[in-house]
Amino acid sequence: MRTQHKTILIGVKFSRITAAIARRGICLLIVLSAWGAPQAMGAHLTAIDLGDTESEASNKVAVQHAEIVNQTYPGTATRPEAAGETGRRISPAKEQNAGWIDFDARVIPDAQNYITLRVWGSDETWSALNLLMNDGTVDLGNLWPVNTREKPFPGRWIYRTCWIPREATDGRSSLRLRLQAKAPTFAIYNIYTHTEPYFEPPAGDRQGTPFVWGTSREKTADFPDLEARLRERALNDIKHVMAADLIRSEYGPSHRNTLRMLASLPLIYHRDWSGHHHDPQIPRRVRDAVDLHVRRQAQQGGDPGAMFYRGWQAHGLIALAYHRLHEQFVELGWLEERIDHDANPGTPTVTRREAYADFFSDSFEWRRSDRRHYTNQPVHISRGLYAMQKALRMLDPKRALTEAQALWYVHEAMGLEPLRSREFGIDAEAAGFPFYTITDKGLTRELGYVDGYGELTDAMLLLVEETGCPRVKERTRQFLTTRSYFRIPTNDGDGFRALRGIGFMSWRSPNYPYMLRYNGIHEAAVLENPAAVRLGQLEIEHGRPYLYGPTVSRGVHWDAAETIHEYERYLKLKEMPMTAHRLPMEPGQPDFVWADEEVGVYVFRHGDAHVYGSVFHGYAMGGEAIGTVGPLNFTRPDADRFAEVRFEAFAPPSGLFINVDHPFGRRAYEQTPPPPGMKQWQELPPNAIDRRAGLAYFYRLHYGDYLIGMNTTGQGSYRQNSYVLAIPKGYASAVDVGTGKTVDLKQPITVGPRSTLVLHLIKDQQ
């Protein structure tokens, strides 16, 4: 793939060679020394100590609204003395122009250059920071394109490395750069430029106190027994629901909460501990509410889409409320009552059964016609589709789908059946290259990895319970197990041990750090597989529920059903034996490599290093074409490397290009070849396209002493191929991080379809 100037010509020739060899299913990667003049790892072209007069002068540092700050930190075992460091914080006032720091930087012409900022992990002020050149007229990119809502790496340094576009550095050995922010941002202590993506701090640099996982949060004296607290919360939510005005039908800021409460009424009715077990007012309230919805939809011309607009879940929640009380409706004879279903005196009344059947049938057909494709969307929508069909089967079986047929939509949403909600999915399946909303290995499929919207176990648990389908349960178990790779030990704001998710490499709304992530009580009780049980038991062990007050915070996502379920699931969890399973990133666990080649994500652990990264992240037309930049987070207990690195990407030539005008120049990004029978990938609409157009067949990333080779081609697909991983010079041997075995670098190292190899390279000492 044409990633750098030097590779362009070689790459063309290589592609032809590739095509010839590809018939044998083997692709030969040629080691390219196209990174420019070899530079010793850790060698810095520029090293600026901000706040140090001499260092600033020698690099001609000039500033605007960037005051000096001082950072002190305590001693460590190896360096017991306390110390201080100086840096600068760009902090323009609202009425001021942006603040900036200008400096001279040395670069290597015709090589990939990087900039690294040394940032204090306990900082509490974070916002975008752009790198510019030419006196701030050319924007080279945002060096902090993530949300940071808390201290990302308390007490330690973060080395933020970003690539500098070649267009800015080619042919030059120095340039004047600017770091600019329009709002107060984090303090910068040091600035470096270098040509290796892996940043090695100077030997004399002082690091913070290595991370130690704190102790578990203990129950406070005023906190009751956990079971009692969870029951108290559930009863408080039940009280709230019973007092709420739910006999209403409207589109507005609170309609989602109203409908969720409506759907939770039957749960309250059926539970003997709720205080409203078999309370006759509950079926009456549900009946009156559903009648209102039916009437309003009829008044809207029978258009379900006019009820709640995009509302993915609304009609499904109404269906849940109904079918959970269908038996009561039958017993009370309500279904055969004639009702005014449309508030139109000119039309005859119909039985409630007919009116409800029409309502759910029409709503199903409307919702079915747009099931969307970003995984969380079809998951939520399919829940409603299934519920509507369940209601319809009870009301009018002849009009309803069978259970198996209704389940298909859930299976489609769970990536068990090919996506057919979008033209690109239909076309791809017709071409023999089906698209699934969840990868084989269990990650969601929006563009690449996604944090919040990718944490879908809570929604999937609902599907598990409401469908009772074994396939759905197994798939959710797999999903949860996959997600367990994205749980890392951290300490909460009070210093207690906790688990955090991974968000820095989310293709949309990335977060660094991501929030604390627990859903274990629910997951363990419903899924019961080792990873889920461990997560549930850790949630208790870490004392997270000891933060629970007697009442749930009723925000936009609040659902009384969840509170009810949490209590009941805790009762089940607490009876489960302790599991021996450990999460991959828990302390003391062995080295491993895990990757999901379908979305270009890799995770590995090697000794005390935790590494997460993505080669398919959205740079370059959001996955429409192949990109060669991606995020990587290399964490050791004492320092964090948070980087945007460049890598090599390989695919057969397609002749299909997308041009992007960056501020620093226009680039042509090539797409992968579409499946046989398709002449090109879709271009429109902008979001509903097949982003495998931008998933290269093979990626190679050399980062420090690690070499990653990822083969994304699928076995049996038109892309199937194996690649030989090119080994950089200067290494005598390597260890396969995943297996721990020594690898003979004199033999070709082949990476087969849908597999990832991570080598720890060992330098040649000669």
Add this chain to the structure above:
Amino acid sequence: MMDNLLHRARDAGVLLAIIMASAVQGATPDTLKLGDAESEAVHKVVAEHTEIVGYVYPDNWVMAARASGFHKGHEPHQALDGKPDTHWEISGHPQAPMVRGHWLEVDLNRSIKLEEVSIQWLGDKPYDFQIQDKPFEDLRQVRHSGKSRGQSTELEIYRVAEPRETRAIRIEFAVDPAAGPQGIKEVRINGLKWPDGYPPAAHAGAPVEIVRRPYYVEFERMLTWPVFSLKRPLADGGKSRRVLPRDDAFEGGWIDFDIAVDPKEPIWITLRLWGSEAKRTDEWGNAIIVQTLDGAAGKPGRSFLPRFVTEEQNWQFEWYGKKPQPGRWVYASYALPKDLTNGKTSIRLRLQGVGNARRDHPMRAASPPVYVITSDTRPAID
């Protein structure tokens, strides 16, 4: 393109899935008769959730009727409906440029050897009449002339001397203004009994359809002329397979088969379906896709919708209806790209029952029965 295919697929209810394997070796055209044990064995047919069905219809000849004119409520096809209380009726002179008498013309679905025509006349006045055949496209020739008995209670049989092949029959009679409304209650051809030979429609859902066609009189083109199409069934009574829906699955059954292809030319796969469902297929929720089956395990691969669907059987016939229609053969033709068959002499395909062209609706009704599958370098419409 997709919308067009969707529409056509809805009409046909068939999508084509193509399976890649080598089983049948041979040249195209290659024909597989589904339901025929021998043909299925040769083509290594394997089917699940299908049923063998056959529709036996009598050899019905009468297809459509038109006339020089008619009174509303007494359209020409009512002379063929077997009902004693209906008739074709006209009065006055035919409109210019028609100069001779009034006429009733009956179109047949194929050529027959016309031997006799039976007519039950309207009214008790005798008719001076001719019976004409149409041995060639626009040529009509008198085969019998005479005078009726002047009664209206029973059929009068008129034998044709020297019977010969014809596709249409015209009964023409002189105008008699004094006779009042003239017309015909019933017509029978070659002794065919009603209703087998003359049902107004094969199904209740297939009413008599009025199609306006250009019509020539004395070499002068009349702008349009109403033709009353009876939509008669034409099943040959052979066997077929229907793909069935499944309650336990989203999609329906399937039929796997080998069929010969041309190693150098792109291939068309044509399904001959019996379109006897009164409801449109998208209302039923049935369709068939053709899929490739890839690899030794025969995993479904690429899939295809029909490129077009037609009921055309006879290219000479001026009268075409909407597609599909009950009582009609329907031909769904799928174009296979050359890359699938290049260098091969046969492939393995699957007919997969689905609910719609997007495959996001369950199959909820049996597909139209598939009688014949043909592989050829062009669409096969027999």
